[in-house]
Every structure is written in structure tokens, then in C-alpha cells.
Amino acid sequence: MLEIQSWGETLRLLVELAGTAAFALSGLLEAARKRLDAVGVCVVAFLAAFGGGTLRDLLLDRRPFFWVEHVELLWGVLVLCGLAMLFLRQRHFEVTEKAIQWPDALGLGLFTASGVHLALSDGMPALVAVLMGVTTGVFGGVLRDMVCNEVPTVFHDHRPYAVCAFAGGWLYAGLWQLDLPGWMALLACLAATAGLRLLALWRNWQLPAWRV
Amino acid sequence: MLEIQSWGETLRLLVELAGTAAFALSGLLEAARKRLDAVGVCVVAFLAAFGGGTLRDLLLDRRPFFWVEHVELLWGVLVLCGLAMLFLRQRHFEVTEKAIQWPDALGLGLFTASGVHLALSDGMPALVAVLMGVTTGVFGGVLRDMVCNEVPTVFHDHRPYAVCAFAGGWLYAGLWQLDLPGWMALLACLAATAGLRLLALWRNWQLPAWRV
């Protein structure tokens, strides 16, 4: 049993690292497209990778921030930015974008679950907890786009992203109500969110547009 | 006496609901104009309705947030978004904008008063309290415009809006100093702010422009 748990922990860590790297890379790509300088590239990558979780910690009044407890995450993204500026070329951009779809979807699921979990642990009502989960998963990308002077992609590209996190978040909140063990709820939320997201990309699902 | 107080409470609740709905609708309209998808429409409506109060609570370090204590407000705005996406058509936009001028002005007054009140209760200096009131009333709209990639309307349309809240806020702070009962200060701030705003719209008052 203990072995399973330690396996679970390792898996969780791997997903967190992959998700953080994918979020940071999405920031890097956008900053490069907007021709920002070295400082801009780093800041946008940091915002994309840590913005959602920081906003969650701020709203839930949690200190220290997760990147203070795990300062190696900051170093990791800093190194990633340096490597990307040395080796990433424009013709790699599209390849990179494809390559991060999977870790990005997994990261979305994990970060959503973490937001819902922390909010429920603080005794928040279910709707608030789910919105906190969506915020954790999505607002890194929102801040990334706002700082690059764009309308956030997640608000106007008509592809389900926040909606997947919303569904996965309700699933987590429901399983929490049933008193299931934490890792099962986490796994279900992760699978549902990432699964929905990848399915939506694959089948090219569209969100309903505003009817005029 | 008790009857008056309960009447006052009911009135206050009605103004709060009307103001929140008006703020949310202003977000809905802007999101629809920018052709955001369903997710974008909801987020912008939430930001417009709850952004100012959330920033106030964050700056004053108040937890739980007012929308955690009154989670029915979140549900209400969520339902409003759904209804609007079903029934609101483009040709209704101008009508809606006119229709929300009154509740928007009342909401501005009430939210300003709430910001000043909470800051003064925390022992803040008068200027800080007044600025906190203006922030509560105005920053929902600022966040709404920022996320839609616009310069905030309230900063460049030359129509008095924040200025009305500023005046109403000083009135509240002054009456607080005189130890008047809370409901009188609230009523005065509400009347002054909303009255100034509606007068400014009616007489087409303009803020001084930057002299070149």
C-alpha cells in the first residue's frame, strides 16, 4: 500500500513538472511572437507558469506561496528560459505547440484539482471551490495574454478549455462529498479534464458562440 | 423603529442585487461586442460584477470574500449569463445600456459606501478610505475593460463616474466623523453619488481634458 502511495507521489510530481514546463513554454512562445526582449520572455513565462497558482494562494490567503516552498520550480523555469533563448528557433514554434498539448492538458487537470482541493479544505462552498480550481488552471494563461496585450485566448477561441476544468472540478467536488480517498478524486479529475480537453482538440469541438 | 431598520435592510439588499446585475450586464455587453465565446462572456461578467469588491477585500485583507459568504450572488450571475446568451440580441444592446444606467449609478453609490465603511472600520485614514471606496465602485469596470484589451472607459470617456464616487465617499467619511448613524451616512453617500452621476449624464457634463 505504501508502495502505491509513493508511486502516486512520484507520478504526481512528474505531472506537475510537465505541466509547469508546458505552461512556461506557452508563455515563451507568445513572448517570442510578440518580439519581447529577454526580460519580457522570462516574465511572461513566469506569469504563465505560476500566475494561476499564485492567484489561488492569494485568494485563499495561503502563505508561503507554493513557489516559495518549492523554489526549485523557479530555478527550473529560469533555466528553461535560458535554454529556449539559445536553442529554440522560429521554425520550431509549431512543433513545440503540438508537443505541449499533452502536458498542458495534464497540467490543467492537476492544477484544477489542486485548486478545488485547497478551497474545499478551507471549507469553501462547492461552487467557489470549483471556480477556484478553474482559476488555478486557467489564469496563468489569462495573465500571459493580458501582459502581451491580447484578449486572452481562452475567452475567444471557442475551444473548450476552461469548460473542461469546470467539469473536472465538479467531479472532484462530487467525489470529495462521497469521502473517497484523495488520490482517487485527483486521478478522476485529472483524467476527466485532460481527457475532455484532448477529445475536444481531436474532434474539433466548438463552444457555442454569442447568438446575434 | 425595528420596522424601519428591516425596511432599510430590504432596500439595501434590493440596491445591491440591482447594482450587481447592472455591473454584470455591462460586462456581458462588452464581451458580446468583442465576440468572446461563452467562457469569455461569463468571466467578463464575473469580473465586472465582483472585481471591485474582491480587490477591496484583498487590499483590506478581509476573508472570507463577500461572494463566499453570499454564494447565491455567484449563482445569480451565472444564471444571468445563461439567460443573456439565450435571449439577448444585438438590437437589444442599446436598450439594455440605457436600462442599466439607473441601477448602475445606484450600485456605484452603494459599493462606494461599503468600501469607505469597511476601510474606516479598519481604522484607515480618510483619504485611504475614500480611495478604497472608489476602488470598490470602479475597479470592476476597469478589470472588465482590461481583460477585453481596451483602455478602461472610466479613464478616458471624460464623463464623471469615479469623480462622483470620490465626492460621495468624502461625504460618507465626513458624516462618519460626525458619528451619525450608519444608515444615514449610507443613504447620503448613495444619494449623492447616484444623483451626481445621473445629473452628469443628463446635463452631459465633461471632465476637464488634458490641456496641451
Next chain:
Amino acid sequence: MLEIQSWGETLRLLVELAGTAAFALSGLLEAARKRLDAVGVCVVAFLAAFGGGTLRDLLLDRRPFFWVEHVELLWGVLVLCGLAMLFLRQRHFEVTEKAIQWPDALGLGLFTASGVHLALSDGMPALVAVLMGVTTGVFGGVLRDMVCNEVPTVFHDHRPYAVCAFAGGWLYAGLWQLDLPGWMALLACLAATAGLRLLALWRNWQLPAWRV
């Protein structure tokens, strides 16, 4: 010895006032260029002057905010905005921009040192403290540009600014480790940051661009 300390305090206060005024003026100029109205001018000046320190206090969970403890700073910027709207003309803009380069560089150094100092006092790791210092120095300008619907200058003008603060911040953190008296670390950070910034402007140094 006491005399030196009181001299130091006076000097520090002067730098803080000059830096705050320079930051506020940078906000005023940008707001004037974007043709904002009186409200917009004031808000952008406030954001530029107080945004970085407020974000620092928010992230470090420090209350009261520094502008609550020193409410005279708020009054000062308010008066500055009034005077600027009366007396500043478009043909003065370039002169003003030149004139604030020195106080702006000094302010950057001082605010960076203050951010690093407060974060280290809270027991943060060095990297977090340095980033907090950079945030304190730089994010006022970032918020100013975001609210004016521009990509923040500091992210794309290829001139070292945040990088100077980053270097100065590490210097402060290093001297802190050596247990030097606070005023020496402050002075070194101030001199290094402002010196690097002014040297970079004078020699026209460029940050490395993204290699395509």
C-alpha cells in the same frame, strides 16, 4: 555615529520622495499621451508610483500598506497630478522624460533594495527575495502600461532596466548573507542598480533579442 544615521535617514527619505515623484511623472506622461481624462491621469500616476510596492506588500502579506502608514505620499502624488494638469504642456514632455531619468534610476535602486530587504527579513530564499525586489521596482511601470493598453515597455524596449534591478538585488542578498550593516547593503544596491541603469542609457546597451 548617531549623526551619520540621521543623515542616512534623511538621504533615504529624499531618494524615496524623488523616486516616487519620478514614477508618478512617468505615469502622468503616458496617460497624457494616451489622452486620458483627469481621472485616468490620476489613476495611472498612482499605479506607476505605488503599484510595485503594493504588489510587494500583497505578496508578502504585509499590512498596513506603506501608503497607509505614509498617507502623505498619497496626498503628494494627488497634488503633483493637479499641478501637472495645470502647468505641464506637450512641449515639456521630452524635457520631463530626460529630467526624470536620474530620480527614476535612484528610485528603482531604492525600491529594489526595500523589496529584497523585506523578503529576506521574512525568511524567503534568496532567489524569491531578489525577484520580490525586481517586482517592487518594476511592476509599477508594468501596471501603468497594462492599464494604458500597451505591452509593458520594460518587456520589449531592449534596454536594461529590470536586469539592473536583478543585479542590484543579488548584490543586496549577498551582502545580507555577510551580515553587513543594513545601510551599507542598501547603499551598494542603490549605487549598483542606478549606476548600471544610467551607464546602460549612456552607452546605449541593448538586451539580447530573441534569436529567430
